[in-house]
Amino acid sequence: MKGKVKKVEIVVLLKQVPATESLIGIAGDGISIKTDDIKWVINPYDEFAVEEALRIKEAHGGSVSILSVGSERSVEAIRTALAMGADKGILIDAPAGIVYDGLTTAKVLSTALKEIPFDVIIAGQRAVDDDNFQVGPATAEFLGIPHISMVIKQEIADGRMTCHRTVEGGTVVLQTPLPALFTTQRGINEPRYASLPGIMKAKKKPIDMKNASDIGLDPDTLGKPLMKIVSLKTPAERKRGIMIDGETAQEKAANLVKILHEEVKAL
Amino acid sequence: MAQSVLSIAEQSEGKFRKVTYESLSEGRRIADQMGCELAVLVLGNTIEDISKELGQFGADRILLADDPSLVEYLPDAYANVVADVINTETPDVVILGASTQGKDIAARLSARLNAPLAMDCVAVRFENNELTATRSMFGGKILADVVFEGTPQILAIRPNSSMIAKADKSGSIEKIQVDTGTTAVKFIEKQLETGKVELTEADIVVSGGRGMGGPDFSALEELAKLLNGAVGASRSAVDEGWRSAADQVGQTGKVVSPNLYIACGISGAIQHLAGMSSSKVIVAINKDSDAPIFSKADYGIEGDLFEIVPLISEEIKKLNG
Numbered sequence A: 001m002k003g004k005v006k007k008v009e010i011v012v013l014l015k016q017v018p019a020t021e022s023l024i025g026i027a028g029d030g031i032s033i034k035t036d037d038i039k040w041v042i043n044p045y046d047e048f049a050v051e052e053a054l055r056i057k058e059a060h061g062g063s064v065s066i067l068s069v070g071s072e073r074s075v076e077a078i079r080t081a082l083a084m085g086a087d088k089g090i091l092i093d094a095p096a097g098i099v100y101d102g103l104t105t106a107k108v109l110s111t112a113l114k115e116i117p118f119d120v121i122i123a124g125q126r127a128v129d130d131d132n133f134q135v136g137p138a139t140a141e142f143l144g145i146p147h148i149s150m151v152i153k154q155e156i157a158d159g160r161m162t163c164h165r166t167v168e169g170g171t172v173v174l175q176t177p178l179p180a181l182f183t184t185q186r187g188i189n190e191p192r193y194a195s196l197p198g199i200m201k202a203k204k205k206p207i208d209m210k211n212a213s214d215i216g217l218d219p220d221t222l223g224k225p226l227m228k229i230v231s232l233k234t235p236a237e238r239k240r241g242i243m244i245d246g247e248t249a250q251e252k253a254a255n256l257v258k259i260l261h262e263e264v265k266a267l
Numbered sequence B: 001m002a003q004s005v006l007s008i009a010e011q012s013e014g015k016f017r018k019v020t021y022e023s024l025s026e027g028r029r030i031a032d033q034m035g036c037e038l039a040v041l042v043l044g045n046t047i048e049d050i051s052k053e054l055g056q057f058g059a060d061r062i063l064l065a066d067d068p069s070l071v072e073y074l075p076d077a078y079a080n081v082v083a084d085v086i087n088t089e090t091p092d093v094v095i096l097g098a099s100t101q102g103k104d105i106a107a108r109l110s111a112r113l114n115a116p117l118a119m120d121c122v123a124v125r126f127e128n129n130e131l132t133a134t135r136s137m138f139g140g141k142i143l144a145d146v147v148f149e150g151t152p153q154i155l156a157i158r159p160n161s162s163m164i165a166k167a168d169k170s171g172s173i174e175k176i177q178v179d180t181g182t183t184a185v186k187f188i189e190k191q192l193e194t195g196k197v198e199l200t201e202a203d204i205v206v207s208g209g210r211g212m213g214g215p216d217f218s219a220l221e222e223l224a225k226l227l228n229g230a231v232g233a234s235r236s237a238v239d240e241g242w243r244s245a246a247d248q249v250g251q252t253g254k255v256v257s258p259n260l261y262i263a264c265g266i267s268g269a270i271q272h273l274a275g276m277s278s279s280k281v282i283v284a285i286n287k288d289s290d291a292p293i294f295s296k297a298d299y300g301i302e303g304d305l306f307e308i309v310p311l312i313s314e315e316i317k318k319l320n321g
């Protein structure tokens, strides 16, 4: 890979999550959510990852593989990514009855990645269901490769990747040799829609279905999750508050400031 | 059993982030309940002077990883140094702020140490000899109580969720041997806006949405400045190109928990609420009395934001004398 421009093998870590407008209810066991009425979509940050992968491929050549750990339902999300233009999908089926926490998911993903060639791995900064911000960097750690998180711009040249990452109050530019993993942040791109021909083509693209033992993992040694949910609740519903009265806009503004200052002590 | 709690500080340009004081205070409360010592680790270059004050926030020991190679945050170098310290100190609990940097370190450490991690916690309690953390999931629609299996138990706490408390401790300084180990990531450059209040740490956030009608946010900027707050935006305002993506509040933007959130010309879509519903007090200004935001706001003003917001600024100026 030294000096010469080289094709880039890209793997996107993709999770299927409830659409953000879905109502989330707590299931009878008190530690999981009801899944009956949920509309499932690609995690929005992973959609950025798919788009960025396609752009890297368009610029450098190479291929885009989608890797997901989940139930069979996740095939839909992979198929959508293939319709956007990814080349192939791999779904690792999570065995029934085993709960994967972020760390276990990262173990499964990194084990699967030992059999998949890659120069660049792209993950979302977080999945909007568990909001863990963990799987990307943990997968990189298990693979022993560098990672850069919260990336809004990347450039690949001469076997190196330069990334602009957002931090509190600004951006920082970091550089890493490949192979490496980066996670996406809003602002990196606007994901394309799957075109009709794209959707047709996706039907013929391969999706490998595997389970943990196919990739050499013993479901028993995957272990118990280290972080265990003991109860779920919904936060106290925010209620409609007070509409501030006043004859004029001036009066309303004055009344609001008075309340915020004297009663709420927020000012 | 000799237990201990280790807090990891975060400084940028020689100043600690507010969340450092929050995680230190939270670490002190946990250490008190466990009846053990609290150490704080500071990484950076020439950080001794600024670190002395950390005793006042409850640190028994202040560990300094003071080295030119740590002047900028690099994910691999920092993870290597922090992991070394954890291996030597063997703390039961590691607590740090869930900032961009803190989340990065926490995730990397959890894998390296095979340790349980509760990310972005909004509350922590110690009961029956066990830590329970509360974290928000599904964009704040669910709160989960989680417990940990194994040590160290890593807690990354959400900025603006913990009380800062003073607790005068000895704060003895110890310099540690720094070995950044094998690293691949290099620092190239950075651009920081100085003097700007960070959105996720601000006590007061004034946000604008599509109702702003254009990129002129000066009315909100002025109000935020008077209140020493930060300016946020809805996704629509970002999509229109009126504000940078870094200002976006919501499910695909930042999550903020200020004391006061003022939503101006924002309708109150669920994805926006996901980013600000944990604010202590919410004020909405909207010209549509049916806007959904009013059903989630503690105080609402029906009216034109371009008229109302400058008047609020005037009232605050009067208040400040």
Ligand SMILES: Cc1cc2nc3c(=O)[nH]c(=O)nc-3n(C[C@H](O)[C@H](O)[C@H](O)COP(=O)(O)OP(=O)(O)OC[C@H]3O[C@@H](n4cnc5c(N)ncnc54)[C@H](O)[C@@H]3O)c2cc1C
Residues within 6 Å of the ligand: A020, A044, B208, B209, B210, B211, B212, B233, B234, B235, B236, B237, B248, B249, B250, B251, B252, B253, B254, B264, B265, B266, B267, B268, B269, B270, B271, B272, B275, B285, B286, B287, B288, B291, B303, B304, B305, B306
């Ligand atoms: C996957 C996904 C993720 C998303 N993530 C986010 C996110 O992170 N953050 C986010 O904000 N949105 C997000 N959205 C978008 C969200 O659904 C809404 O479209 C968006 O929040 C609407 O922005 P708005 O309230 O500014 O605009 P609108 O809904 O258009 O509301 C504008 C409001 O301004 C009022 N108004 C107009 N003029 C004035 C005036 N002069 N004075 C006072 N009031 C006035 C109007 O009455 C109206 O209520 C996401 C959507 C999806 C599908």
Ligand SMILES: Nc1ncnc2c1ncn2[C@@H]1O[C@H](COP(=O)(O)O)[C@@H](O)[C@H]1O
Residues within 6 Å of the ligand: A012, A013, A014, A015, A043, A045, A046, A067, A068, A069, A070, A102, A105, A109, A122, A123, A124, A125, A126, A127, A128, A130, A131, A132, A133, A134, A135, A136
């Ligand atoms: N089950 C999964 N399968 C594939 N990728 C995943 C899975 N879970 C998480 N990821 C990846 O890790 C990112 C962060 O997820 P999380 O740590 O769960 O917030 C996601 O945006 C995905 O890119």
